[in-house]
Amino acid sequence: MLYEQQDILGMEYGRRRQVKRNRRAGVEAETSGKLEIVDLSGMCLDALPKPPMNLANICKLDLSNNNLQNIPESLTARLLNVVTLDVRSNQLKTLPNSIGCLSKLKVLNVSGNLLHSLPRTIENCRSLEEINANFNKLTQLPDTIGFELLNLRKLSINSNKIILLPHSISHLTNLQTLDARLNCLRSLPDDLENLVNLKILNVSQNFQYLTTLPYSIGLLMSLVELDVSYNKITRLPESMGCLKKLQKLSVEGNSLVSPPMDVIEQGLQAVKGYLCGKINGTHKSSSKKNSWLGKLARCGTFNGRNIPIDDREEYMMANYRSFDSSASPGYLTMFSPRRLFSPKSYSSR
Template identity: 60%
Template sequence: MDLHSNQLKSLPNSIGCLSKLKFLNVSGNLLQTLPKTIGNCKSLEELNANFNQLTMLPETIGFELTYLKKLSVNSNNRLRSLPDDMENLINLEVLKVSQNFQYLDTLPYSIGLSMSLVELDISYNKIKYLPDSIGCLRKLQKLRVEGNPLVSPPMDVFEQSLQVVKEYLCDKMKAGQSPQKKRSWILRKLVKYASFNGKMMSSAGGGRRSWEKEGSIMVEYRSIDGLAAPRCMGISSPGRLFSTHNMGMLSPRRLFPSCTYK
């Protein structure tokens, strides 16, 4: 569906009925929001919302669009944030959020769980700190950060190589030095299941084990490849688990039916 350059101010909620839609181009319009029902477009692989007036993206994008491969929201000068929950974007390969000059100053920590990410463009924003979870993106090959007032990693790290950037961020994560507030459940996933598949090594002293991957050393990370299926990730998503629809499933009466309640 190609709706670019039509001065659209909104999309209908009924767009969520397009369960087989794979490509949606709404770039060059006047959209300030996208309907939450876009999360029902389960087959969506590419979403282009460049050159609009978006202030935010629906949280449903982060934990419902499990087949999304490319997401572009460049040049939405009012965009303030990306969805906090991006843990289910396990097939996302390209993420472009450049030239959102005025307000976009952070990236969600859960971006590190987008294990298929190959290209990340965050150029020309207000970002000072990269989430150290980016160091877990083992498939990342292209990272654009120019035009940001970056403090961490420092620019001399970026001037070396992307691999050095990953190592820097991984070291920060292991040391617990991130300046950003972390969600404990995200951190547990990154540390316990991050997809660093390398060769087990022993340190010079023989006591500490580590993983070697593409020249970097990671401390005992295990693969998420077998756990990241869409059917599993969707079920365990915090956004779905604690939704209004599912809270009833967590009630004491349902969990412990044999008890007597007064």
């Protein structure tokens, strides 16, 4: 039997009465310990069947891999205890505005649909920790999304048509992963430095659209992985020389002139050393490797005096290990065992 809107009569008497009834049901379900997981995935559903239980008893609802074209407003309004909602791989063009009623929702997966936008009410889901909206037709995010979702840790919006990220995104101080690859991004917000916990940033494959990176990208002091590959970037911000925790950098597919290609081919440490030198005004030639020690010391990213005299030769030669291919344009054969800077030595600090 297809899902039909329930309690229509109750809704006619007034929304407040309905909300109060749902809240009471949610409290009863929680206190009785009878929260349920409902899995209706992969059943080729065109519409939802009539639920056999109180919707307030559901803590996880999986509707993925069906043919759903809409989700009734009255259904989401009653999922008062749902923590995980998975509706990926359907035919959804919109999400119900009542999704804002899900105050306990932590994980929302709407990937693989036909969504052009997310409802503004999503900002009311203040418990959200993860949003996956990959593979849709999104052109933008709600302007105020970052002001309220302060618990958000992972935002995945790759493979859409997003042109700009809202400036409110810089308020997501708990965000650890931002995946915005394969979009139409023309720029990034200027005040990224507020993302103090961001560890992974991927804005690759925006192709001809993304031509510059903001200076603030070098102020992401928790950043471990940065992928800006396959864009139209010609210069990396000099501030990136200060990214002490950065372990993986992908820049292939750009037409970089700063740093030049011969520096990029030497790997991450050489890139950071070059940018540090630009900040300090000490860089003259990327081919003079002996100058890198002084530049890194002045920038505070390296101090050769901390290395015992007996170990300095080992640091420069024997302590070499292969560099991640995604951190350079793929010229692995050009990494020499006699390279001056070792990722292992850097990351151990």
